Amino acid sequence: MPTEKVELVKGVYWVGAIDWMLRDFHGLWTPRGGTYNAYLIIDEKITLIDTVAPNFTDELLDRIRTIIDPAKIDYIICQHVEPDHSASYARLIEVAPKAKIVTSKRGAEYLSAHYPGIDFPYKIVEDGGTLSLGKRTLQFVAVPMVHWPETMVSYLVEEQLLFSNDAFGMQIASSQRFADQVEEWYEPLRSYYSYIVRWNARPVLKALEKTKDVPIKIIAPSHGLIWRKDLGKIVEIYKRWSSSPEKPQALVVYSTVWGSTRKMAHAIREGVASTGVPCEIFDLERDPHSRIQGAAMEAKAIAVGAMTYNVDPYYPTQAFMPYIKHLRPTDKIGVAFGSYGWGGGATSDITKQLTAMKFGEVLDPLDVKWRPTEEDLKRCFELGKKLGQKVKAAF
Ligand SMILES: Cc1cc2nc3c(=O)[nH]c(=O)nc-3n(C[C@H](O)[C@H](O)[C@H](O)COP(=O)(O)O)c2cc1C
Ligand SMILES: [Fe+2]
Ligand SMILES: [Fe+2]
Numbered sequence: 001m002p003t004e005k006v007e008l009v010k011g012v013y014w015v016g017a018i019d020w021m022l023r024d025f026h027g028l029w030t031p032r033g034g035t036y037n038a039y040l041i042i043d044e045k046i047t048l049i050d051t052v053a054p055n056f057t058d059e060l061l062d063r064i065r066t067i068i069d070p071a072k073i074d075y076i077i078c079q080h081v082e083p084d085h086s087a088s089y090a091r092l093i094e095v096a097p098k099a100k101i102v103t104s105k106r107g108a109e110y111l112s113a114h115y116p117g118i119d120f121p122y123k124i125v126e127d128g129g130t131l132s133l134g135k136r137t138l139q140f141v142a143v144p145m146v147h148w149p150e151t152m153v154s155y156l157v158e159e160q161l162l163f164s165n166d167a168f169g170m171q172i173a174s175s176q177r178f179a180d181q182v183e184e185w186y187e188p189l190r191s192y193y194s195y196i197v198r199w200n201a202r203p204v205l206k207a208l209e210k211t212k213d214v215p216i217k218i219i220a221p222s223h224g225l226i227w228r229k230d231l232g233k234i235v236e237i238y239k240r241w242s243s244s245p246e247k248p249q250a251l252v253v254y255s256t257v258w259g260s261t262r263k264m265a266h267a268i269r270e271g272v273a274s275t276g277v278p279c280e281i282f283d284l285e286r287d288p289h290s291r292i293q294g295a296a297m298e299a300k301a302i303a304v305g306a307m308t309y310n311v312d313p314y315y316p317t318q319a320f321m322p323y324i325k326h327l328r329p330t331d332k333i334g335v336a337f338g339s340y341g342w343g344g345g346a347t348s349d350i351t352k353q354l355t356a357m358k359f360g361e362v363l364d365p366l367d368v369k370w371r372p373t374e375e376d377l378k379r380c381f382e383l384g385k386k387l388g389q390k391v392k393a394a395f
Contacts (some may be wrong), residue, residue, distance in 0.1 A: 001062055002066060008220060009161060009218070012041050012156065012161065013039065013041075014037060014038075014039055015048070016052055016063070019034040019056070020173045021033065022171065022173065025171050027195070027290060028195045028196065028290045030188075032172045032173060032188060033171070033172065034224075036056055037220065037223060037226075038052055038085075039220055040064055040068070041133060041156065043136050046068060046075075047075040047133055047138070048064070049154060049163045050079055050163070050165065051092065052084070053083065053087055057087065057088040061091075061095065071097065071098075072096070074098060075099065075100055075123070075133070076092055076093075076096070076102065077102045077163075079163065079165040079222070080151045080222070083114065084222075084223075086115075089101060089111070089120065090118050093121065100123040101120045101121060101122050102122075103123075103124065125140045125152075127142035136159065137156070137158065138156055139155045139157055140154055141211060143165075143167070143203065143206075143210070144203060145203035146203050146204050146207050147200050147203075151165060153165055153167065153207075155214060160214075160217040161220060162216050162220065165221065165222045166196065166222055167221060168189075168219050168227060168234060169189075169222055170185060170188040170189040170192045170221075171188060171191075171223055172185070176225070177225065179226065179229070179234075180228065180230075187294065189237075190297070190298070191291060191294045192223065193238070194294045195290045195293055195294075197241075198245070199327075201241070201242040201243070201328060202242075204238065204242040205239070208235065208238065208239060241297065245298055246299065246300040247299075248277060248391055248394070249277060249299050250300060250301040250387055251279065251281075251292075252269045252279060253282045253296070253302065253303070254281075254303075254337075255284040255285050255313075255317045256283070256339070257307055260307065260368060261306065261314075261338050262283065263372050263377065264337050264366070264372055265281055265303070267372075267384065268305075269281045271380065271381035271388065272301075272384040272391075273384075274384070274388065275391075276392075277391045277392060279388070282295070284319070284320050293326075296324055296329075299332070300331075300332060300333060300391045300394055301335075301387045301388075302333075302335075303335050303384070304317065304321075304324070304354065305337045306346040307338050308338060308340035308343075311343065312345060312346060313338070313345075313350055314346065321350070324357060329357055329359055330359070332359050332360055332361075333362075333387065333391070333394075334362045335364075337380065339367075339371075339372065340369060341370060363387075366379060
């Protein structure tokens with residue numbers, strides 16, 4: 001039974017749920033758990049912003065009860081229909097019989113499709129529309145494709161508080177609710193962005209442009225930590241990730257059966273490092289792909305390795321290719337490498353894929369037959385060195 005009350009500003013409470021055991025959020029690796037944030041505004045009209053994932057409705061209701069009887073809720077704002085935020089509506093309209101579900105036209109359409117047979121009491125709002133809560137006003141801003149078509153964010157005008165839904169969110173379970181109380185937020189934020197948001201980078205930039213003159217003191221997302229300090233910094237990070245996320249660093253990823261491709265990978269990494277460019281290396285069979293994807297997003301150059309397995313790149317590399325594609329890697333330098341036994345095939349396939357993803361530059365692949373010789377490893381080192389030099393030249 002939760003007892004803590006988290007107040008963002010007077011009369012605005014966090015009432016979400018913490019999933020301490022979450023380790024995988026539809027494929028996003030969440031080593032530190034997750035959070036579904038909902039917010040309660042106490043005014044003449046009692047207003048709930050978003051709800052929580054399936055199985056967490058009781059926690060949400062318990063938290064609301066520490067502040068007010070849920071039956072008193074007048075408005076439930078549905079910013080985004082994805083079930084991690086909408087799963088509680090069916091229960092809520094029973095518990096809060098006078099509540100209206102406030103959403104966009106599309107939001108209502110999508111909600112009805114998700115929960116057939118439930119007659120939600122909708123109140124439809126337009127882009128830019130407002131809703132008076134009494135002393136305070138909510139304004140709604142459509143942010144289509146951040147990251148679904150119906151997504152909107154809500155601005156509590158008098159408090160300069162933006163409820164940003166999935167934008168600026170991350171998956172992390174923490175006893176602290178504010179980003180300035182937690183040191184290690186960068187990587188969870190980056191993973192969430194690269195896995196869920198980066199594909200829609202352009203709509204994010206549009207949304208940032210649309211809200212750029214709005215004074216904001218607090219950003220309250222629907223996952224993870226709340227931003228109340230250095231907001232300029234976090235907005236800049238989002239802008240950078242949505243335009244050119246690349247930093248002067250490189251990445252080597254590979255999969256192998258008998259270790260030859262791993263040897264090549266390490267020689268390539270050494271070559272990059274010899275130029276002073278930082279370079280991480282990941283075995284695609286050992287590390288969660290969504291973790292690697294965050295590193296890939298910020299890498300200027302990526303060397304993608306696979307041994308040839310029945311003419312194709314070995315499965316873990318095949319499986320990772322869409323993670324690269326969904327980063328929209330048009331400013332990156334790419335190269336394929338790998339070991340084969342007879343006809344090969346892996347590296348030409350990877351090269352084709354990198355080219356189809358519109359990499360800024362794709363170098364000729366590097367193949368090694370069976371085990372790499374000292375001479376082969378030198379070629380790998382030289383390839384890494386070339387990558388490192390290209391990365392340096394790009395900044
Ligand atoms: C199940 C299996 C299928 C393979 N298929 C091919 C192939 O179609 N063409 C080829 O050139 N080599 C093929 N090979 C050989 C490997 O590519 C070769 O052993 C390579 O050196 C392995 O690299 P690794 O040590 O990085 O795993 C195959 C190997 C295995 C185990
Ligand atoms: Fe979402
Ligand atoms: Fe979400």
